[in-house]
Amino acid sequence: xxxxxxxxxxxSGNESNVSGYTSRFGLICILMGxxxxxxxxxxxxxxxxxxxxxxxxxxxxxxxxxxxxPIMYVEFFxxxxxxRGSIGSFRDxxxxxxxxxxxxxxxCNLLMTAMYTVATAWIFRYMFMSIxxxxxxxxxxxxxxxxxxxxxxxxxxxxCLIVALYFSIQTQRIMEKVSEILLPIxxxxxxxxxxxxxTLPRGTEGLKYLYNIDWKTLAGPTVWLNALTQTAWSLGxxxxxxxxTSIFNHKNDDIVLNGKxxxxxxxxAGMLGAMCVLPCIFxxxxxxxxxxxxxxxxAGLMFVGMCSLFESMPGGFIISILFYVALGFAAFSSIxxxxxxxxxxxxxxGMSRKKGILVICLFYLVVGFPSxxxxxxxxxxxxxxxxxxxVTMVFLSLIVHKxxxxxxxxxxxxxxxxxxxGKLFNVGALYIAPIMITIMFLWWCVQSVQWYPDTWxxxxxxxxxxxxxxxxxxxxxxxxxxxxxxxxxxxxxPYNGKDYPPxxxxxxx
Amino acid sequence: xxxxxxxxxxxxxxxxxVYYTIKIVMLERKK
Numbered sequence: 262x263x264x265x266x267x268x269x270x271x272x273s274g275n276e277s278n279v280s281g282y283t284s285r286f287g288l289i290c291i292l293m294g295x296x297x298x299x300x301x302x303x304x305x306x307x308x309x310x311x312x313x314x315x316x317x318x319x320x321x322x323x324x325x326x327x328x329x330x331p332i333m334y335v336e337f338f339x340x341x342x343x344x345r346g347s348i349g350s351f352r353d354x355x356x357x358x359x360x361x362x363x364x365x366x367x368x369c370n371l372l373m374t375a376m377y378t379v380a381t382a383w384i385f386r387y388m389f390m391s392i393x394x395x396x397x398x399x400x401x402x403x404x405x406x407x408x409x410x411x412x413x414x415x416x417x418x419x420x421c422l423i424v425a426l427y428f429s430i431q432t433q434r435i436m437e438k439v440s441e442i443l444l445p446i447x448x449x450x451x452x453x454x455x456x457x458x459x460t461l462p463r464g465t466e467g468l469k470y471l472y473n474i475d476w477k478t479l480a481g482p483t484v485w486l487n488a489l490t491q492t493a494w495s496l497g498x499x500x501x502x503x504x505x506t507s508i509f510n511h512k513n514d515d516i517v518l519n520g521k522x523x524x525x526x527x528x529x530a531g532m533l534g535a536m537c538v539l540p541c542i543f544x545x546x547x548x549x550x551x552x553x554x555x556x557x558x559x560a561g562l563m564f565v566g567m568c569s570l571f572e573s574m575p576g577g578f579i580i581s582i583l584f585y586v587a588l589g590f591a592a593f594s595s596i597x598x599x600x601x602x603x604x605x606x607x608x609x610x611g612m613s614r615k616k617g618i619l620v621i622c623l624f625y626l627v628v629g630f631p632s633x634x635x636x637x638x639x640x641x642x643x644x645x646x647x648x649x650x651x652v653t654m655v656f657l658s659l660i661v662h663k664x665x666x667x668x669x670x671x672x673x674x675x676x677x678x679x680x681x682x683g684k685l686f687n688v689g690a691l692y693i694a695p696i697m698i699t700i701m702f703l704w705w706c707v708q709s710v711q712w713y714p715d716t717w718x719x720x721x722x723x724x725x726x727x728x729x730x731x732x733x734x735x736x737x738x739x740x741x742x743x744x745x746x747x748x749x750x751x752x753x754x755p756y757n758g759k760d761y762p763p764x765x766x767x768x769x770x
Numbered sequence: 771x772x773x774x775x776x777x778x779x780x781x782x783x784x785x786x787x788v789y790y791t792i793k794i795v796m797l798e799r800k801k
Contacts, residue, residue: 285794285798289794314775315772315775315776315778315779318779318780318783319779322782322783468772468776469772471776472772472773472775472776472779472780473771473772473775474775474778474779515794518790518793518794518797519794521786521790522787522790522791522794525783525784525786525787525790526787526791528783528787529783529784529787532779532780532783532784679793679794679797680793
């Protein structure tokens with residue numbers, strides 16, 4: 262407890278100065294570790310290549326400023342002001358009948374993380390195959406199909422990841438230490454691989470494609486919608502991870518400066534990821550084939566295309582190992598923070614942290630198992646809950662409407678922040694974010710019809726609109742059905758609408 | 771031309787990241 266007696270702003274003092282984090286560096290590593298995930302490396306480069314290169318980066322910067330950061334600040338405010346998980350937060354700020362919104366967000370996060378753990382197992386499987394060179398000479402498409410469909414080794418790795426997760430989040434201090442190790446290694450590897458990739462013969466072709474700003478693409482809606490989706494899936498505003506991370510914050514810990522460092526750090530990691538992937542692809546493939554590979558999906562690029570390239574490129578053996586290690590570390594560091602969403606809500610219901618972690622790990626094991634067994638199921642989980650969670654951003658915006666954007670900004674965010682956020686926050690959190698998110702959500706629904714124009718009405722067709730709607734309806738029904746029960750089960754929060762209460766004793770470990 | 775774009779895109783993003791990181795380090799040192 263002695264080490265926790267300082268807040269992460271460095272001041273020390275009485276009981277209210279207790280923080281769940283031992284240092285600001287540790288806090289930022291947890292924040293950035295959570296934000297920088299596999300999406301930075303396997304999705305950002307593809308999206309940038311397919312959406313006008315530099316224009317996509319410009320669109321992402323704008324989405325970060327107007328949507329990503331404001332919603333993230335709201336999450337920081339909510340978690341710290343209520344000192345409760347999402348269910349208790351929504352109940353105590355919006356009212357009992359709205360607590361299901363917090364349950365929805367937490368469930369989407371849990372369901373998505375279960376699948377994400379499986380994807381992380383695929384990554385580590387490829388890392389081991391890189392070490393043993395066992396994918397050399399094989400048909401990469403068939404190999405991925407084998408790895409992602411009830412492959413015994415992948416299942417063992419999946420189990421190992423859950424065990425590793427169990428031990429890595431036992432206390433905030435252990436979580437901090439793990440993040441402090443993983444994040445710097447991840448950045449060093451990314452920088453090293455990026456330098457290698459850029460210096461390949463024709464490697465600059467990829468850079469040209471990445472950074473050449475095609476301004477015309479900014480006039481169309483697709484680049485904006487893809488940039489917004491990337492911001493949501495990569496930085497994770499609305500995933501409620503940051504709400505739960507901030508429960509452990511000291512009441513005077515910074516919000517704006519830490520948030521900006523996290524947001525721009527996430528984007529920087531994405532660009533480094535793109536500088537690793539695109540130069541490799543464009544160095545060895547004609548532009549048309551390179552673009553076709555980018556359009557083949559995350560798995561197609563990472564586990565089929567990149568494998569083939571690693572096999573043939575000079576130094577591919579070392580680079581492939583480093584690449585999959587970086588990808589795996591990025592994914593695992595995100596799971597650490599995401600798992601706390603479930604754990605904190607269980608702690609609010611009276612469980613100890615250890616028991617909560619055990620329950621959540623078992624949940625990932627049971628719910629993730631069908632995904633490790635079948636790629637079709639994994640794809641379904643990815644699409645359904647990946648699109649579903651973005652609605653939580655609109656729910657968070659409702660909190661700002663209820664409390665008042667100006668009050669949130671001037672009384673809760675700015676007083677504790679080393680740099681202040683302006684009225685842009687009000688506009689972003691109140692209007693731009695919910696409107697943009699709603700448009701993005703509808704766009705994804707329309708896309709799901711376009712994917713299956715003949716069978717979109719079939720609820721048993723993977724990723725069809727009716728399948729999405731059915732699964733969301735079932736979850737919303739359950740969230741609303743159990744609303745009263747959960748409201749009673751979660752202990753009352755110390756939220757007073759005036760200032761931040763101290764971190765509850767049960768959260769200090 | 772693409773080099774200019776790279777400086778604008780990558781430079782501004784990494785520049786902001788480095789700027790805010792340095793700011794945090796300086797503030798921590800002061801405290």
